[in-house]
Amino acid sequence: MTSQTHSVLPRPRRQRKDRGGIWFVAIPAVVAAGMVGYPFLYNLWISLHVDRLSASDGAWVGLKNYIDLVTNGSLAQVVSTTFVWTVACLVFGFLIGFGLALALDRTFRGAGLIRTVLLAPWVMPGVVIAAIWLAIFNPIGGLANTALDAVGLPTHDWLGDPATALGSLVLVNVWKSAPFWMLMTSAALKAVPAETLEAAKLDGAGYFKRLVFVIVPQIREVLVLTTLLSFIWTFNYFDLAYVLTQGGPNGATTTVPFEIYQVSFAYFRFDQGAAWSVVSFLLMTILIVFYIRLSRRRERA
């Protein structure tokens, strides 16, 4: 008994601690896997079966729902619209947000107030923003056309013309998302050491050179993270297309999330909606992995 006790006692306590640690990791991991894995797998299962409120619901159809996306011609159109929408929102959101952050990166009276006011669109719910811009773009008596008319310019049906509808939605989303870019960049700029900038200045670097060769490399990690978050949010953004254009006119603003909604809940084609969801997930994963690899390669270089 004693010898047994002796043989156990010398064992380090760490091992026991580690076992407990495994459980602390395992339980949340299982919960997380269930919360992410189960819906994904269930969605995948739906996409391989018939599920459209019909008598044949549950029948196995293999990849037919995916093939239908290609053959009915909607895949190329919707994906390209989503790509244009996402890239345009990211580029303009970055340019404006970054510009504002640089402009406000100095101490002057009222900078805090301006920053707070500029953040307002970002904190507003998407539906509220859509309602505001619906009134602005209203072709009859809307603010946009009234302003154009006042300065003698021709008025336009911004949301009703396929040529301008997507651009109008991009404008609204940039208005909403640029403050996020500003917020993240402002925080990153605060972390750039003043000495480094001072040293560059003493070496004769002008503002533009300091920006490109000192500031941007210092805040690269924040920019990568902000791009990733903005990409995911913009790609999945649904509210504006739903409230402002209902995906129209004639599909001009139909992005992947709107198509998923329309196919699933307007047409009751849950199977095809699930196929769209899987495509959306894969597209996002591929693009995010590609982007992270690219930014790491640049970092190493």
Added chain:
Amino acid sequence: MKQSHKTIGHRAAVVASLVVTSLALSACSGAEPSTTTKPTIVWGTQVSDSQRAVETKIVKACGVEAGANVTIQVTPFSNYDTKLSTALKGGDAPDVFRINWPNVQIYHNAGYLADLSKPIAAGTIKTSELIPGLVAIGTLSGGQYSLPNDTDGRALYYSPKLFKQAGIVDDSGNALPPETWSDLVADVKKFNPDSGVYGFSFQQQTPYSALIEAVGPFLKASNGTVVSGAKKPESVASKDASSIAAMQLLQNIVKTGSVPPGLSNMQDTTQTNLFAAGKLAMFTGGPWDRGQILDANPSAKYGVDYATAVIPVQKAGEASGTSSGGWENGINAKSKHLEQDYKFLNCMESPKNLLKQASTGSFPPLKDGMNQPPFSKDPFWSAYKKMMPKSGTALPAIPQLNQYCGDYQAAFQEIVLQNKPVKSTLRDFDAKENGQVLN
């Protein structure tokens, strides 16, 4: 001796408490014998605030008649179809509910609706006074899966005041609504948007709008169709002469330039607001649009600020018709108290209740409904009444109806708003529907 007294005291206390308990239990069970045994029927509806008071009264009375408690589950119209469909799929739907007519066949195919044939045969539900065409919406696979709640139609709303200002009058100087399609285009041209008045508008609020609200009235007025054969449906939008002509008519109207901007996303309320403000001369609308006009302009008077006329026809002298629709009532196949549901539905379907419900913004689905007050006395209804014999749904209730309508809307916008050729665009639409959607 003391002990025996104690024992007697204990026994007496036990007996007394038993008596009190049993009395209390019997009193409780006697107070509301039915509340604990009554089932609760959940009624699903989408009616607007203005219609709710009338419907609530009827629903409560019908609950009493069915011997059940009733809970009312209201969902706004904009979300109703989606919420009901997902609730039915998830097994959490109301017991008895309103169904938008295009969804009847879809729900039936999915097995969500209880067959009403037996209670109809047993006389628990009576259908003899209902319009047969509306009953037919729920007649599927040899059974009866829904019954009409109300019906509707689209008429031509016009502004007599604006017509008189534009000189569109008869010999007596009264406003003269267009009789034919060519009259309609000619009248639309007489309104100048530069002076702040548009001639004609149509709504594009939902994926149904193009087919049911915009083209539908003209399609039915000219006996046209876009889908033939309900059993094996085929899209014939490019083969049916009236279908092509109706689309051409709307393209011609838009070409006049006397239409409001924003037609691709025109909301019903925007249209009625424009009309109520005296900025729109004509639009096709349902009976519910009168309420919206009066909301926007409470002093608007029938015959002065607004009036209704039959949908213009292709050739003078033809009888007009229009696209109609409406709501049906159905019972959840998974309901746990079907007997009470049947009694509840029978009460809801009684002519008296159907008349009361319809008077808030639709027509009663009764054979003789339009000849009864308030429909028989109000001139507002006369145009609808004239078109009733030639009215019907713009297309049969096929299972793929929603997707078909959505695709039709895309083709409609290409033709009418982007001026693409009618025949070839409709031919491409038919090819897509017959190849991918209806097969």
